[in-house]
Amino acid sequence: MSSFLTPDELSGDPNRLFSVVGKLGEGSYGTVHKAIHIRTSALCALKLIPADDVDDIDKEISIMRGCESDFVVQFYGSWVWEGYLWIAMEYCGAGSVADVMRIGGATLREPQIASVCAGVLHGLRYLHSRGKIHRDIKAGNILLTTSGAAKLADFGVAGQLSENNAKRTTVIGTPFWMAPEVIQEVGYNTLADIWSLGITAIEMADGHPPYHKIHPMRAIFMIPTKPAPKLETPSKWSDTFNDFIARCLTKNPAQRPAADELLQHPFVANAPGASVLSETILDVLDKIAAGALESDEEQEEDDTDEHDAPDIGTMRLDTSTMKPIVRAANISLATSGTLKARGSEPPHPSADKNDEEDASTGTMQFSTMQIGTFRPQSTVGAGDLDNPAAGTMHVDGAGRSHQPYQPAFMQYLRAQQQQSVQPAPAHLPQPPPPVDISARTLLARLDRTIEMEVAAVHAKYDSQRTALLERIRVEEDGL
Numbered sequence: 001m002s003s004f005l006t007p008d009e010l011s012g013d014p015n016r017l018f019s020v021v022g023k024l025g026e027g028s029y030g031t032v033h034k035a036i037h038i039r040t041s042a043l044c045a046l047k048l049i050p051a052d053d054v055d056d057i058d059k060e061i062s063i064m065r066g067c068e069s070d071f072v073v074q075f076y077g078s079w080v081w082e083g084y085l086w087i088a089m090e091y092c093g094a095g096s097v098a099d100v101m102r103i104g105g106a107t108l109r110e111p112q113i114a115s116v117c118a119g120v121l122h123g124l125r126y127l128h129s130r131g132k133i134h135r136d137i138k139a140g141n142i143l144l145t146t147s148g149a150a151k152l153a154d155f156g157v158a159g160q161l162s163e164n165n166a167k168r169t170t171v172i173g174t175p176f177w178m179a180p181e182v183i184q185e186v187g188y189n190t191l192a193d194i195w196s197l198g199i200t201a202i203e204m205a206d207g208h209p210p211y212h213k214i215h216p217m218r219a220i221f222m223i224p225t226k227p228a229p230k231l232e233t234p235s236k237w238s239d240t241f242n243d244f245i246a247r248c249l250t251k252n253p254a255q256r257p258a259a260d261e262l263l264q265h266p267f268v269a270n271a272p273g274a275s276v277l278s279e280t281i282l283d284v285l286d287k288i289a290a291g292a293l294e295s296d297e298e299q300e301e302d303d304t305d306e307h308d309a310p311d312i313g314t315m316r317l318d319t320s321t322m323k324p325i326v327r328a329a330n331i332s333l334a335t336s337g338t339l340k341a342r343g344s345e346p347p348h349p350s351a352d353k354n355d356e357e358d359a360s361t362g363t364m365q366f367s368t369m370q371i372g373t374f375r376p377q378s379t380v381g382a383g384d385l386d387n388p389a390a391g392t393m394h395v396d397g398a399g400r401s402h403q404p405y406q407p408a409f410m411q412y413l414r415a416q417q418q419q420s421v422q423p424a425p426a427h428l429p430q431p432p433p434p435v436d437i438s439a440r441t442l443l444a445r446l447d448r449t450i451e452m453e454v455a456a457v458h459a460k461y462d463s464q465r466t467a468l469l470e471r472i473r474v475e476e477d478g479l
């Protein structure tokens with residue numbers, strides 16, 4: 001699939017090209033919105049990143065731009081416009097695998113995990129054959145279409161290997177999913193992604209990665225020193241699945257199989273097609289339509305009161321200090337359309353107390369400052385978009401502060417949001433309920449309805465087709 005954008009649309013103000021339907025989620029670098037390309041009516045996802053970290057951003061774009069695979073989210077175009085980088089990309093209607101598990105309230109079944117792993121391995125085979133390392137494989141970075149196809153996304157920390165530089169040493173990724181050799185800084189290559197896939201398979205089965213109850217900074221020390229993790233209850237799963245995980249989680253990268261080889265493993269070689277996820281996705285879309293996101297938001301607010309510790313997002317390198325940065329992925333709610341983003345598991349509330357354990361316990365002494373810097377969401381540019389009340393100011397190189405630019409559609413969405421949440425003062429009569437629904441709201445509703453109908457048609461087609469194929473197979477076998 002190539003971009004629907006014409007060359008002249010790739011310059012100038014992107015506001016004129018898209019009608020934004022609502023927010024899909026928020027990562028550690030920016031916000032993602034569902035949008036319609038006005039000229040073609042094509043749906044797409046728009047990622048907005050404050051353009052103050054140009055090196056990182058250029059890398060994400062150049063890696064995405066060069067990819068043409070059904071297993072990698074398609075890049076359509078990008079613009080730098082008044083302080084923000086806009087990236088238009090393929091829209092994946094079911095959100096991330098992490099979203100599906102969270103909103104569905106359940107982990108995935110073994111055939112579903114096999115189907116996702118097969119998609120991820122196809123995506124990795126494609127990337128690795130081009131010398132690219134994803135470096136952040138986890139359920140939150142695997143997107144699903146409404147028909148259940150898995151695609152790799154979020155190339156914010158991906159790396160490119162060259163002939164002169166066949167191994168990387170930068171510590172990067174999300175702590176629980178990191179391969180031992182990445183943490184040890186002994187040099188790593190594409191096989192680091194295979195380790196992260198093994199951890200992701202455990203995440204899809206158990207609902208969280210190994211060591212999730214331990215502070216991520218401590219987990220970083222445990223991953224290289226402890227034996228490779230396994231499923232929480234191996235006996236609940238097939239031997240084939242247990243073996244697939246053991247192969248991915250081979251501690252010595254020299255013995256770890258590559259994506260090509262793993263695609264022959266019976267766990268993925270016999271994996272069912274994407275339709276195995278259809279029912280779960282339909283259920284999730286139903287829950288969203290029934291207001292699951294709204295109740296989720298309330299829950300999120302309650303949780304925020306209880307736990308002060310930040311969610312841990314992807315680690316990236318601070319180019320000025322050459323130390324990893326852990327940005328808090330304090331993610332807010334999708335206002336319409338698809339799914340809310342989910343960060344990594346929050347660190348255990350009591351974990352900080354244990355940061356500096358006695359070396360005699362076998363745990364290395366460390367403090368978070370040695371590993372990197374926690375940056376609360378309020379200091380991350382993207383957070384400013386949604387929280388003008390926090391009044392966060394950006395400071396430019398000359399020390400001048402300035403309010404961040406807001407794209408026109410963000411101002412519109414925010415005004416709409418404020419209208420819907422601000423109660424009238426108690427002493428004034430309540431205004432009559434609004435009867436004049438805006439065209440944008442109607443369009444958003446229409447879009448959501450059609451999307452669900454298309455997903456339902458897909459699911460129906462897939463199940464009838466599977467049944468007919470089975471009948472054909474039985475009839476032909478009987479001949």
Ligand SMILES: Nc1ncnc2c1ncn2[C@@H]1O[C@H](COP(=O)(O)OP(=O)(O)OP(=O)(O)O)[C@@H](O)[C@H]1O
Nearest residue numbers: 025026027028032045090091092095154313314341
């Ligand atoms: N192409 C897309 N189609 C549909 N939803 C998307 C798309 N891209 C992102 N999203 C949604 O937006 C959320 C945020 O995505 P983003 O890539 O900014 O951050 P993340 O990967 O969740 O976090 P981090 O950057 O910390 O790894 C995703 O979790 C997903 O719910």
